[in-house]
Amino acid sequence: MAKAFYAVGFWIRETGQALDRLGCRLQGNYFFHEQISRHRTLMNIFDKAPHVHKEAFVAPSASLIGDVEVGQGSSIWYGCVLRGDANNVQVGSGTNIQDNVTVGHSAVLQGCTVEDEAFVGMGATLLDGVVVEKHGMVAAGALVRQNTRIPCGEVWGGNPAKFLRKLTDEEIAFIAESAANYSNLAKAHAVENAKPLEKIDFEKVLRKKFAHEGDEHDSMLSVTREVPPELAPPSPTPAQ
Structure with missing residues (x-):
């Protein structure tokens, strides 16, 4: 039944888009066509839908597809793709899935288990059946073969x-510190990404208005700037 509802919803959405394209063609040279991205951060596959904790952060350009679960305080960063089409993908609490990766920069995890407080380095590849125990570390660029177990406290x-x-x-x-x-x-990024377009435009105007164009300009706007000590010019040495 869930698949039937999914199919009906898909047909309705596609029908609406087809009508929009037809209307544009009827307008001839007078229509304005804007290419809109069809990217969806969260996408279900039939009855399999992602579940994200309300205190987790998922970047706008990331993709969570199918049976994916993200726990409290976790972060899925820009360009990441987590696909739960064949099997369940679980991201526990306080976990970070970094830029353009499937855990760690450019790392690839396939059918494996990474326990709490484990570390997977940049460009590493973990194949089917691999288990990285708590406090285990996989070095950058490593290839961990099938069914390998990395014990607690070891670097491979x-x-x-x-x-x-x-x-x-x-x-x-x-x-743990990382x-x-x-x-x-992730909390700071979540706040920035949640801002509506009106607030973003308003902040742009403010930044332009109060940009530092010189002391005279600041004086006209009655703006007083506090200079950090490390940027302040040295005091002139009095003549002896």
Whole structure:
């Protein structure tokens, strides 16, 4: 039944778009055609729909497709694609999925499990059946073969990936700190992306109005600027 409703809704949407195109053609040279992006941040596949916690951040250019779950305080950054068409994709709490990746910059995860407070480096590839335990680390550019298990507190790297060394206490602390930093940064991005167009235009006008064009210009606007100490010019040395 859910698939039937989905199909009917799809037909209605496509019919509306077809009528819009027909109307444009009837207007001939007098119509204005604007190309509108059909990108959808959240997209269901039949009865499989993404579920995002209200305190999670999903960037406007990201794509969550099908059976995808995102937990509290997590962030899905710009250009990411999470596809839950064949299997369920679960992103736990406080997790960051970074720019143009499927976890970590340009990393690829396929049918694997990454536990809490684990770290996957840039450009790494994890194949089917891989398990990265808590406090496990996959080095940048590593290729982890099928059904490999990376134990707690170990660094694996290379192609194919193999054990390199144990993590230090400082590196383990860095993993949690990095996740917390991205979580805080996501809150700022969420606020900016939620602003309506009217407020964005208003802020542009304000920035242009109060742009620094010289002390005389500031005096006319009655603007007083506080200069940070590190940018303030040095005080002249009195003559001896």
